[in-house]
Amino acid sequence: MGRNGLTLAEMKRTLDKYGTGAGGTRNIAGHNRHAIRLESELATLHKHQAALVFSSCFVANDAVLSLLGQKLKDLVIFSDELNHASMIQGIRNSRAKKHVFKHNDLAHLESLLASYPKNTPKLIAFESVYSMCGSIAPIEKICDLADKYGALTFLDEVHAVGMYGPHGAGVAEHLDFASHLKAGINQPENSQTIMNRIDMITGTLGKAYGTVGGYVTGKASLIDWIRSYAPGFIFTTTLPPAVMAGSTSAIRYQRSTLQDRILQQKNTRYVKNNLNSLGIPVIPNPSHIVPVLVGNAADAKSASDLLLEKHNIYVQAINFPTVPIGQERLRITPTPGHGPELSNQLISALDSVFKELDLQRIDQWAAEGGLCGVGDPEAVPIEHIWTDAQLALKDADLHPNVVDPVIEPIGVSSGVAV
């Protein structure tokens, strides 16, 4: 039985036992064993001391960033220019002073950080996988800058949790793959991991984990502080017990197997390689995102419509303001379920649509000097973040202390009567 089957069974079991909803806020009647278990599971996943669950990661980002900016006196926030709308909203609502640094540009970030005294409170807010171009942040080097200039780090792993790392904790875990693989659910010995260097990690339960909700993890004192002050956490109904129990089940399952993550990456490579050999322009990146460059809004919309109407394939066109004008694209995200057979349908459909609409292929972009790394003669080849060696791993290579996907009886794990 796959992840979805386990999660589904857990949700139905919880519905039967605990009903349709939580019935209140976390502070008034809505606190329960499902919330405790889920937060405990999330803290374990990221090897942080504590976690706090919100209605969504939009709410988590908005609530946490606006709280930090409002309460930390003189805080200056440094925000990647491609950060998600939820982070932008949180930073805006914090009314803290902010600087937007060029996407993944360490030199620009450093120049901004260096313009403040070291004792000025600072926060660097960024993502691991950026969803519209598939780029990945230089997390370790950002941590180095944070250390050098005395900044807190806030990392959104929404497009990475469940999909990167030996246990699905995201890119920060992936960057210390061997150590975390060996350590299982424990902290690796005698090593300061990148995941541990990050002060706050936010993530979603609505993408790889397949339910809904968001969270933040960090030091226990910080999480308690957020719990005590964030209106977006305090004054809202708790997620239904079934949603929280299903999420716990999905996280636990993904921690106990590498196979979905490996399959997703293999499927991604298959699609990228085959599109490239047909000259269909994929914006190069190291992640599971496959952005197909179209270059104008009308064609991107037509391509999306044709794919749906003629080929029965739903791919969303991404236009301005989500991407700059002239960089319009189709965004494809292969899942573990999109194996070669389905991918071949997609690839030939895209080829047909590119012919029908006479869209630019790689050589044409190259003739124009390249765009977004497509047909760019100076572009450095980008390596997949999942290495060939990692893709060859088996579940038997996981540390035995990783939790078995069999779901334990509700109420056993937390030890807290609610």
Added chain:
Amino acid sequence: MGRNGLTLAEMKRTLDKYGTGAGGTRNIAGHNRHAIRLESELATLHKHQAALVFSSCFVANDAVLSLLGQKLKDLVIFSDELNHASMIQGIRNSRAKKHVFKHNDLAHLESLLASYPKNTPKLIAFESVYSMCGSIAPIEKICDLADKYGALTFLDEVHAVGMYGPHGAGVAEHLDFASHLKAGINQPENSQTIMNRIDMITGTLGKAYGTVGGYVTGKASLIDWIRSYAPGFIFTTTLPPAVMAGSTSAIRYQRSTLQDRILQQKNTRYVKNNLNSLGIPVIPNPSHIVPVLVGNAADAKSASDLLLEKHNIYVQAINFPTVPIGQERLRITPTPGHGPELSNQLISALDSVFKELDLQRIDQWAAEGGLCGVGDPEAVPIEHIWTDAQLALKDADLHPNVVDPVIEPIGVSSGVAV
């Protein structure tokens, strides 16, 4: 089978057919028949043209109010001093000019409205039932002021939907009870209803409807505008299909029966009357909220602890800053399931706790001149908003066009293929 049984069955059926989560935002892959059906059901409930579902009503209030204040040039917002934290946050984040009027104080509201020219855009933001004191807004008179001074109206019915009105649409529906009872799901003929005079109604799916989520209803053009611009709607994962289908089922069931609403009111009267005859001070109000005045934080906490530890009854103490210092209270909300037997346990437990902690009874408050309407010699008797005649109604008195609670096959109602 009761509401919960129907909702539960619908959620499990939807889980089996559509899986654990929506898998995306409303604009990217997360739009589906469950969202369409739920929004159609909500628009029908409030007899507004359209509805939009959010992750929660916290998000709905925050997103809608902040958008209005940001986009409507020169908007001035008039906000009741007891408004919920979500509305306060939305208004704050809108950065619009705002005035806080004294709770339910029409004269104060009018004096503030009158201080602006009629052509200055205005918005009055208020609730129907205020959760901490159980008071109900003078909705009709606020609409009159809105007409007189050219203001939009934004009404939060979070503590009223499912619990007031012949179909559970809230207090605005309740105020035209006979007309809506007769009209069923249609607009009453030849009458402008209070519900229709309100520009925006927000509500929750997490209290009376027993799941999670929030919404706003209003004119179709307004809802489209919010759908197009509110980041809190656009950039977040859709609620799981099972949650939306369960919500639709719960709303539909509550529209088809009066019995839960009537039982809740009868149970409330029973508790209030019996506490009053024991001299236990209930802050007078016309709603289902039973605020028991304690008068200081330490005693309120002790009373809550004693109720739980000694009597196995969970009642939350409400302290500063939620209520002013000196007005600390216990807040009780009887449900349709809290019949005389359970209520008697609560009443005798409260009597015992009041003895044990030597808490002030009504006569002692009266000797001090009264507080919050308790023991106040000048207090006007407050009538329940549910009249005796309304409490005597049977489901056969509902208009036959009210939807039958039997759940129709998914996909039939909306007529929209997704």
